[in-house]
Amino acid sequence: IRVGVPEAIYSQGKTDEDLINIINNIDFTKHLMITRLPEERFNRIKYQLNKNVLKNGTYYKEACILTINKTTPKEKKGTVGIITAGTADVPIAEEARITIEQAGYKTIPTYDVGVAGIHRLIDKITYLIDKKTDIIITIAGMEGALPSVVAGIVDIPVVAVPTSTGYGVGEKGFTALFAMLQSCAPGIATMNIDNGYGAGIYSVTILNQIEKRIKDMTEQ
Amino acid sequence: IRVGVPEAIYSQGKTDEDLINIINNIDFTKHLMITRLPEERFNRIKYQLNKNVLKNGTYYKEACILTINKTTPKEKKGTVGIITAGTADVPIAEEARITIEQAGYKTIPTYDVGVAGIHRLIDKITYLIDKKTDIIITIAGMEGALPSVVAGIVDIPVVAVPTSTGYGVGEKGFTALFAMLQSCAPGIATMNIDNGYGAGIYSVTILNQIEKRIKDMTEQ
Amino acid sequence: IRVGVPEAIYSQGKTDEDLINIINNIDFTKHLMITRLPEERFNRIKYQLNKNVLKNGTYYKEACILTINKTTPKEKKGTVGIITAGTADVPIAEEARITIEQAGYKTIPTYDVGVAGIHRLIDKITYLIDKKTDIIITIAGMEGALPSVVAGIVDIPVVAVPTSTGYGVGEKGFTALFAMLQSCAPGIATMNIDNGYGAGIYSVTILNQIEKRIKDMTEQ
Amino acid sequence: IRVGVPEAIYSQGKTDEDLINIINNIDFTKHLMITRLPEERFNRIKYQLNKNVLKNGTYYKEACILTINKTTPKEKKGTVGIITAGTADVPIAEEARITIEQAGYKTIPTYDVGVAGIHRLIDKITYLIDKKTDIIITIAGMEGALPSVVAGIVDIPVVAVPTSTGYGVGEKGFTALFAMLQSCAPGIATMNIDNGYGAGIYSVTILNQIEKRIKDMTEQ
Amino acid sequence: IRVGVPEAIYSQGKTDEDLINIINNIDFTKHLMITRLPEERFNRIKYQLNKNVLKNGTYYKEACILTINKTTPKEKKGTVGIITAGTADVPIAEEARITIEQAGYKTIPTYDVGVAGIHRLIDKITYLIDKKTDIIITIAGMEGALPSVVAGIVDIPVVAVPTSTGYGVGEKGFTALFAMLQSCAPGIATMNIDNGYGAGIYSVTILNQIEKRIKDMTEQ
Amino acid sequence: IRVGVPEAIYSQGKTDEDLINIINNIDFTKHLMITRLPEERFNRIKYQLNKNVLKNGTYYKEACILTINKTTPKEKKGTVGIITAGTADVPIAEEARITIEQAGYKTIPTYDVGVAGIHRLIDKITYLIDKKTDIIITIAGMEGALPSVVAGIVDIPVVAVPTSTGYGVGEKGFTALFAMLQSCAPGIATMNIDNGYGAGIYSVTILNQIEKRIKDMTEQ
Amino acid sequence: IRVGVPEAIYSQGKTDEDLINIINNIDFTKHLMITRLPEERFNRIKYQLNKNVLKNGTYYKEACILTINKTTPKEKKGTVGIITAGTADVPIAEEARITIEQAGYKTIPTYDVGVAGIHRLIDKITYLIDKKTDIIITIAGMEGALPSVVAGIVDIPVVAVPTSTGYGVGEKGFTALFAMLQSCAPGIATMNIDNGYGAGIYSVTILNQIEKRIKDMTEQ
Amino acid sequence: IRVGVPEAIYSQGKTDEDLINIINNIDFTKHLMITRLPEERFNRIKYQLNKNVLKNGTYYKEACILTINKTTPKEKKGTVGIITAGTADVPIAEEARITIEQAGYKTIPTYDVGVAGIHRLIDKITYLIDKKTDIIITIAGMEGALPSVVAGIVDIPVVAVPTSTGYGVGEKGFTALFAMLQSCAPGIATMNIDNGYGAGIYSVTILNQIEKRIKDMTEQ
Ligand SMILES: Nc1ncnc2c1ncn2[C@@H]1O[C@H](COP(=O)(O)O)[C@@H](O)[C@H]1O
Ligand SMILES: Nc1ncnc2c1ncn2[C@@H]1O[C@H](COP(=O)(O)O)[C@@H](O)[C@H]1O
Ligand SMILES: Nc1ncnc2c1ncn2[C@@H]1O[C@H](COP(=O)(O)O)[C@@H](O)[C@H]1O
Ligand SMILES: Nc1ncnc2c1ncn2[C@@H]1O[C@H](COP(=O)(O)O)[C@@H](O)[C@H]1O
Ligand SMILES: [Mg+2]
Ligand SMILES: [Mg+2]
Ligand SMILES: [Mg+2]
Ligand SMILES: [Mg+2]
Ligand SMILES: [Mg+2]
Ligand SMILES: [Mg+2]
Ligand SMILES: [Mg+2]
Ligand SMILES: [Mg+2]
Structure with a gap:
């Protein structure tokens, strides 16, 4: 398995239904990024996301990314x-x-x-x-x-x-x-x-x- | 008629025969440039050009241009x-x-x-x-x-x-x-x-x- | 610095928010053109522009340009x-x-x-x-x-x-x-x-x- | 069958062998044009063409066409x-x-x-x-x-x-x-x-x- | 002037304003076709057309054409x-x-x-x-x-x-x-x-x- | 391993040297096709091929294929x-x-x-x-x-x-x-x-x- | 006539009107598929379809297909x-x-x-x-x-x-x-x-x- | 100046004359690579290269590269x-x-x-x-x-x-x-x-x- 790089789900081309399912069923020991998620779409689906997903989630408007982190990423040099x-x-x-x-x-x-x-x-x-x-x-x-x-x-x-x-x-x-x-x-x-x-x-x-x-x- | 710019004949796509004819029949009060004329081709056709053409001609190898000038171009500012x-x-x-x-x-x-x-x-x-x-x-x-x-x-x-x-x-x-x-x-x-x-x-x-x-x- | 040509801001690809910010913060000794600004968009953002911007502004509908001129452009020959x-x-x-x-x-x-x-x-x-x-x-x-x-x-x-x-x-x-x-x-x-x-x-x-x-x- | 237009054989993409065969075996009541036949290629193959083909043939160098006409085309108005x-x-x-x-x-x-x-x-x-x-x-x-x-x-x-x-x-x-x-x-x-x-x-x-x-x- | 073919105005790329102006100002001795005029657009602009334009007009929905004919086109053979x-x-x-x-x-x-x-x-x-x-x-x-x-x-x-x-x-x-x-x-x-x-x-x-x-x- | 289809070596893009080596070193229990091998190239390299390769080889000029078969392909229905x-x-x-x-x-x-x-x-x-x-x-x-x-x-x-x-x-x-x-x-x-x-x-x-x-x- | 493959009507590029007409007038001994029919469009047109069409119809949302089968397709091996x-x-x-x-x-x-x-x-x-x-x-x-x-x-x-x-x-x-x-x-x-x-x-x-x-x- | 990467001269698009000049006039404290130099071309120009160039040169046929190294490149880890x-x-x-x-x-x-x-x-x-x-x-x-x-x-x-x-x-x-x-x-x-x-x-x-x-x- 690939290590050391944040895993990502690409939102484009998936239906809202599919996307919500995928996010709500993620294995919660992971760091995760949902990419290509425009603000409007995020606002539309956010109330259907699990509580503990949202609690660990941060939405970056310009980047169109929702991160879901159980723990803060460890700081490295570089x-x-x-x-x-x-x-x-x-x-x-x-x-x-x-x-x-x-x-x-x-x-x-x-x-x-x-x-x-x-x-x-x-x-x-x-x-x-x-x-x-x-x-x-x-x-x-x-x-x-x-x-x-x-x-x-x-x-x-x-x-x-x-x-x-x-x-x-x-x-x-x-x-x-x-x-x-x-x-x-x-x-x-x-x-x-x-x-x-x-x-x-x-x-x-x-x-x-x-x-x-x-x-x-x-x-x- | 267009004035103030050197007239040019574009060699590519013309047969040697056509090109030689055109050059030998130019009206000799003009300044003229033959462009896209590679050295090898110039060498092949030059002995078929009229004497007074060649006398007034200068071949620029890198530019692939043969100029034929009755008089030196007048120097201008710019x-x-x-x-x-x-x-x-x-x-x-x-x-x-x-x-x-x-x-x-x-x-x-x-x-x-x-x-x-x-x-x-x-x-x-x-x-x-x-x-x-x-x-x-x-x-x-x-x-x-x-x-x-x-x-x-x-x-x-x-x-x-x-x-x-x-x-x-x-x-x-x-x-x-x-x-x-x-x-x-x-x-x-x-x-x-x-x-x-x-x-x-x-x-x-x-x-x-x-x-x-x-x-x-x-x-x- | 480039002189003698009107400076321009290209509207396309900028969010309304960004565009309004840029316009409201321009240094007011300049002549300025906002280009590619369709009428509908101009009407949507105009009430958020500074007063002194609008006062000096002229909107050209067909050209989709908003000019903001502190002084009238000086007439030149040409x-x-x-x-x-x-x-x-x-x-x-x-x-x-x-x-x-x-x-x-x-x-x-x-x-x-x-x-x-x-x-x-x-x-x-x-x-x-x-x-x-x-x-x-x-x-x-x-x-x-x-x-x-x-x-x-x-x-x-x-x-x-x-x-x-x-x-x-x-x-x-x-x-x-x-x-x-x-x-x-x-x-x-x-x-x-x-x-x-x-x-x-x-x-x-x-x-x-x-x-x-x-x-x-x-x-x- | 199409009538009133000259039939043509397109030379490009055919081997010399194929082309010669086709030409020598044409039915001689027809008017025929061999197109896209450059002078050099015509000269290479012409001695392998049947006598009565050549006798009725005319080669047009600039057009790269060889016509083979049993009879002169009838003149029409237009x-x-x-x-x-x-x-x-x-x-x-x-x-x-x-x-x-x-x-x-x-x-x-x-x-x-x-x-x-x-x-x-x-x-x-x-x-x-x-x-x-x-x-x-x-x-x-x-x-x-x-x-x-x-x-x-x-x-x-x-x-x-x-x-x-x-x-x-x-x-x-x-x-x-x-x-x-x-x-x-x-x-x-x-x-x-x-x-x-x-x-x-x-x-x-x-x-x-x-x-x-x-x-x-x-x-x- | 071109004769014998119906004149046409191409609607696409023209604003409604421009299109209405052009139609209302046509010289009424002509046969005219307005092409690429979808039904929806025709319905939107039709009440702004001159009466005598509409009176002589026929709209063809599938063809997206509005014809304006002062006289019926003369029947020809062909x-x-x-x-x-x-x-x-x-x-x-x-x-x-x-x-x-x-x-x-x-x-x-x-x-x-x-x-x-x-x-x-x-x-x-x-x-x-x-x-x-x-x-x-x-x-x-x-x-x-x-x-x-x-x-x-x-x-x-x-x-x-x-x-x-x-x-x-x-x-x-x-x-x-x-x-x-x-x-x-x-x-x-x-x-x-x-x-x-x-x-x-x-x-x-x-x-x-x-x-x-x-x-x-x-x-x- | 893929079965039932003839194996092929694609000649284009390989040097003569490489191609000859590959052919001479094939495992001789196989049926083999050398494809995209124009006649002129075949004639150039054939004297450098092993005897037992050539003995089992057939060259198809129009197809540009050299087949090397230890045994005749078995006839199937289809x-x-x-x-x-x-x-x-x-x-x-x-x-x-x-x-x-x-x-x-x-x-x-x-x-x-x-x-x-x-x-x-x-x-x-x-x-x-x-x-x-x-x-x-x-x-x-x-x-x-x-x-x-x-x-x-x-x-x-x-x-x-x-x-x-x-x-x-x-x-x-x-x-x-x-x-x-x-x-x-x-x-x-x-x-x-x-x-x-x-x-x-x-x-x-x-x-x-x-x-x-x-x-x-x-x-x- | 082609046999053994399901016949299909391709919805894209047809107006609703045309599509409904085609479906309602099909010869009912056939198996039929209407393809490229998104759910939204299917919902819009379905009340205009004949009763016996709908009775025999099944809509597949992800495939965007409406099948209309008089009889169940016969099971085959493969x-x-x-x-x-x-x-x-x-x-x-x-x-x-x-x-x-x-x-x-x-x-x-x-x-x-x-x-x-x-x-x-x-x-x-x-x-x-x-x-x-x-x-x-x-x-x-x-x-x-x-x-x-x-x-x-x-x-x-x-x-x-x-x-x-x-x-x-x-x-x-x-x-x-x-x-x-x-x-x-x-x-x-x-x-x-x-x-x-x-x-x-x-x-x-x-x-x-x-x-x-x-x-x-x-x-x- | 860029350090740590071998400098290279790209042969394609340069005349033999230009290429020979460049090579013969390089500053000899450098490591240098002449790239895209096919064997045939290398053989054509090699007798016109300076002795001390050739002495320090190695030609790689498959890579089409001529290296000219005053000293052996220092071995690094990686x-x-x-x-x-x-x-x-x-x-x-x-x-x-x-x-x-x-x-x-x-x-x-x-x-x-x-x-x-x-x-x-x-x-x-x-x-x-x-x-x-x-x-x-x-x-x-x-x-x-x-x-x-x-x-x-x-x-x-x-x-x-x-x-x-x-x-x-x-x-x-x-x-x-x-x-x-x-x-x-x-x-x-x-x-x-x-x-x-x-x-x-x-x-x-x-x-x-x-x-x-x-x-x-x-x-x-
Ligand atoms: N209508 C236009 N079409 C093409 N380029 C433009 C236009 N308006 C402005 N520009 C160019 O875009 C630059 C400004 O880009 P920006 O910094 O994104 O506003 C100007 O310096 C112009 O070179
Ligand atoms: N449907 C059409 N498709 C293509 N060209 C058209 C069409 N209708 C009109 N035109 C051409 O467009 C010209 C009129 O263009 P405009 O002056 O812009 O209305 C006519 O003279 C026609 O040559
Ligand atoms: N004439 C051909 N056209 C297209 N592909 C070919 C042809 N001949 C061989 N191949 C493919 O190229 C492969 C051999 O490539 P190579 O290992 O470079 O000889 C074969 O397994 C075939 O899939
Ligand atoms: N989903 C599809 N994708 C590509 N071709 C299709 C599809 N559905 C139907 N067709 C083809 O389109 C033909 C029907 O076209 P039409 O007569 O316009 O309905 C059928 O015979 C099929 O060959
Ligand atoms: Mg990897
Ligand atoms: Mg001009
Ligand atoms: Mg500049
Ligand atoms: Mg026809
Ligand atoms: Mg005309
Ligand atoms: Mg396979
Ligand atoms: Mg078929
Ligand atoms: Mg760098």
Whole structure:
């Protein structure tokens, strides 16, 4: 069984009925995240959830996530910087942030810092490096140029998430996706369009591996 | 009739026979450019060109252009900076450069300066602005992030040319094209993939308009 | 900092809450445009805007723009012709028009003049040239043939905006976009689909450059 | 059985062996066209063709067609104008022309008359109308604007053939195809990319129908 | 000016306000069609139309067309068969039918006769040929095989209209469109997806040409 | 381990060196097929193959298959009809045919019978049904209408293979593929473009299942 | 006429009026399925259906199917396993299940068993094989990897149905479709996106053929 | 400046002349990799390279890489497993392998282990985990299902590289790419099609980060 990453239920594509059943029947020793759950839908179903579910639950409006934690996630060492190009990218960034924090790691969110204001972007990256950030998640729609600039400056892993903001040729996020896959700066790995959760999990997987190797070493 | 821009014949898609006929029968009061004429093809057809054509001709290998000028193009005031992201973009840049110089304007070529080395790029842009550049042509393949960074810094017109360098999702230049059209920085106009000639002509059209308005004013 | 072009806030993809906050907290020495703000949405949020915002604000229904100007934009010399192929293209044209007028330049709108009525189109172009238009913005959906015909006649810069009008193979505006990028007439630069704002800003950037060079000269 | 249109064998995708067999075994009361047969291939296979095939055969280099006619096609009344935008479209135009002439109808070819030179195009169209042309075939690559302008002027059927000339976004002819399908001028029917033969056959089918109805009427 | 085809106003993409204005201000010597006007919209705007408009108006619910005729269209000789593959294709067929009948020609509608029931289809085609049909319009979504079978049997012009019925890979009608363009049976010309109006106009244009040539002949 | 289907090595994408090694080292109790091996390549590598490989080998030129059989495949009961629309589809049909025959089943090839000649096609289908064919493989490029007509007539399983013959919009076989997936006639399953081998294997899998169930029954 | 498969009426794309008419006028000796009929729509139209229709009708909510059976379908021998990757794929699976059961065959549904939990998937497949399943239908969206794993283990026919669940690059089901067509495991045939009905019919067609051959044999 | 990752020059798209110049003029304190350099090209240019370049150079034929190392890369702790689905994916795998080994880390290559042979794949993954592998690179073309299965079993970071092997719908690697981005198993990050170098660099970046954090800790 997979360990060390928060388990998640993806709400989209499930009926309310199915979703409520799944949540009410979860095994209560687990940490759990219900993702892609918009506020309106949460409000509609919340009164049908079990009491002890709600008691342990926290709803994050921007991230569209409901967490259900029997115990507080244990704090671990490791930090992820999260940069978005615009404000429309923030919900995806928040999805990544909650995912990482549920796993016990720290995040430094730095939102609305696109490449069109290059000096401000450079300042923010410098700040993240000073803070000993282990990984930077870059989230951008439109032309998706953000990870290219970031990865050109830092030498830590960059996780890139294209978003479906924008219109015309950029409408569905494919321009940003392809730009990120095609970046001329090395050290970038790319997620599906709007997949903030995936970026969070991937960061956690890397941080877990760092932790494991440190533990191996100190145990020798 | 269109004035002030160098006339061009596009070689691709014409047979050698057709091309030679067209060149040998041009009206000799004109300035003319034969574009998309690779060295190998030029060498194959050159002995079939009229003497007075060749006498007035200059072949530019990297630009794949043969110019035929009865008189030297008259020098005019106006400067275009040309930035490429990589070395593979240089032929397209040269196509733009020759086009602009044939119209009598100056160019400042600045090749192989991508966004992955952001500080070097900023230095180059600063240099161009110091030199009172009127327009910047940015040429890039791959993720096409270059014009976004440039247009975020300068407030002169930026002309963007996507190139078909790269592979995988970027193979044909569509990623770069769509990134440029979708840029979050305003002040960018985009050309067809690999259309260095178009970028040159467009720059010339703007510079001609500046000249015309200055002339209008001084004539008043 | 970018100068000489009106600053804009893009409403789409922002929540009402975010948008109201941004508008109410703007620094009041600026000229500002709120774009892509449909009438219905404007009516919904307007009572939550600060008094002095509204006092300085003008709402343009067809352009979906709210301008907030502390002072009237200073009038400058320079004229942009705006031609649309159909009536469905008018909102995009109006977005361009307001953007240009906010920067102090003149516009000559000429709407609903497609290539299927070629003689009427030629008359309109002739009129624009007679009026010493500096730039022509052409806006068209469907097959996007308008800029090809215009640029074949005039020798001033043409800015082309494809629109997402139409249905079937033309549904999202890609046919018009690709036709414009691929035009056999030189002197055309293309914007993203439906990007009237971008066409306006680009025109302003060119006109600003003309002004700057005239000023340079007269100052010598 | 289909009558009144020349039968054709499409060479592409057949091995030399297959093609030679098919040609040598045709039933010799027929008129036949072998299409998409480039000069080089014709020269390679011609010595393996039966004598009486070659004796009745004529090879058209630009059209890439070999006709094999036992008798001269009977001349009929009916005329098709063929306009191409560029010289690269000529082979497709020639494919249409030979097809129509094999059926006994007249053609008026008018090559290299694009929309960027609108006045010259209008003159050519006027000429075709004066000559009592029944149908106009328009052949164009790039942005494919030609049929829109033509169909806006004439009220006879327009047959549009997109070609795969061009590069970048227009590389395979899809821009031209979609532009033609999406034309804002009514009275256009579209063929597959590079399908000059189809345009020829379609024109013949219309002209045959005119003939048939005239015959019906005169027979009454 | 174009003659002999009914003029049309395309409702989609126009605001109610614009549409009402256009209709109320038409020059009343004309025959006019308002197309793509769904019943619900017609009911919403009809009380704002001028009395004499409504008095001369007829609304066709399935075709989504409002005709406004000062005089009854003059009956002409010429017949168009209209075959649809399914029932979902009927609205497009009706758009074509009304267009043709407004021009004074006859139609023979034959709906819901797909290629999966080949014998029934063959019977219907035979019937149309017996009735001296001049043109067959074939309308199909899904795999778009209908015109291939029809054109393989008849030798009159076939006009093919792909429709956007279907789901999955056929969702937007592109499969049907491409199948029709690519048909192995000659004598087919293709329209844009869902363009019943275009098919109608094209048929009228052909029939007008037949009429014109008959008139030429009888006048000699 | 998979049983009852001939094992295959796919040559494309392997170097000659790799391919020769694999073939020479096969375990000789097996039946084996080397697929996608064009004649020219077979001739180049054959002298480097082991003697006992070649001794047991048969090369099928049209199918581009080399079979290596220690023993003759055992004959089984079950018949597959194979219909192609054109001659260019024959190599794909042959790939299917050899695959099926290697498994010991019978085939009835019926090549070059497209939907444009509907009566001839109906005759061929009737013949196959008379012969107690269990499955029909239909192979077609272009508009891919063949399986729709076939499946509308028969009630046995139809396996459809799109081919990459054709040009323009049909160039890579996607039109045929999508048409087959989208067929309005039920009872069709589709293979990848040009995947004759897959169609063969799928037919064998069905026939094996028939055999298995008959055996189950007779053993009871 | 097609025999042995349940006849179906496809609701989507038909107006309520049309649908009610069709249902009320069916010939009552038949078994019939009304597919793609969501619960809400069924509730809206049910009071307009004839009494004897409703009396013989059963509505399946998840499958969105209304069956109308004069007699209970006769039970036949033959079993189809149905595996879905996720819960969002269940409606498509149910559409297949009802279709198969209407034809009298057995099904074994096994839902929500994706490749990410490989051991659980292997257990389920083993179970299906133990139960002498004749065919496995695999239904998956997202990356569509399910049939590759299943077909690698079993040697019975696998029918693959891609679904349009997912988002970003997988939004419309094309990734799953192409993955299934392209599977490296042989023995898979693919249906259109979301075509559960087609998978059901295809399975029935295979099982009917098994039955027919067994009957042939026992009758000898 | 970026540290800890081998610098690379990408040969494709550069002329021989340019490439030789770049190589001969490198600063010789560096480790360097020349990538995408096929054997044939290496043989053509090698005699024009400086002696001391060649002396320090090693050519890797399958990886198409020439390394130039002044000193042997220093061995570091950290291991990357590399799994390919087929043999055609091996060159991409080798590109990743050399890149990682140049940085001083260990690799465990495990080639030709696709999902169609699931038990063998599970064994290989188990082996890699036993060997304390830190990262697994999965390389696959066709349907790209490999990373989904791998990431479902392991809890270390998985790097996925789609390859352009295959044909038909999988021809250019987009199916594999989209499948990987869309995987239902979390913990996967994706590279551009055929980007083995990128996968190598990304793995090195992660391993460097592990090393850095271990060093931080031991230094405290
Ligand atoms: N109507 C518009 N169309 C396209 N881009 C726009 C538009 N309005 C504003 N923008 C761009 O969006 C930027 C503002 O984005 P934001 O910070 O999200 O408000 C501006 O700097 C413009 O470049
Ligand atoms: N139903 C229709 N489908 C496609 N094109 C149409 C339709 N109705 C009208 N049109 C075209 O649209 C033009 C009128 O557009 P508009 O001036 O925007 O009303 C007409 O001249 C026709 O060419
Ligand atoms: N002609 C073919 N077309 C498609 N797939 C094939 C073909 N021949 C072999 N295959 C598949 O490719 C696999 C062999 O691949 P390989 O191990 O690379 O030789 C076989 O198991 C088949 O599934
Ligand atoms: N759920 C379904 N999915 C796909 N095709 C269907 C479905 N239901 C019915 N069909 C097909 O649609 C045909 C009926 O179409 P119609 O005559 O429009 O009701 C049937 O013969 C089936 O081939
Ligand atoms: Mg970096
Ligand atoms: Mg700028
Ligand atoms: Mg011009
Ligand atoms: Mg016309
Ligand atoms: Mg025909
Ligand atoms: Mg059938
Ligand atoms: Mg199998
Ligand atoms: Mg995992």
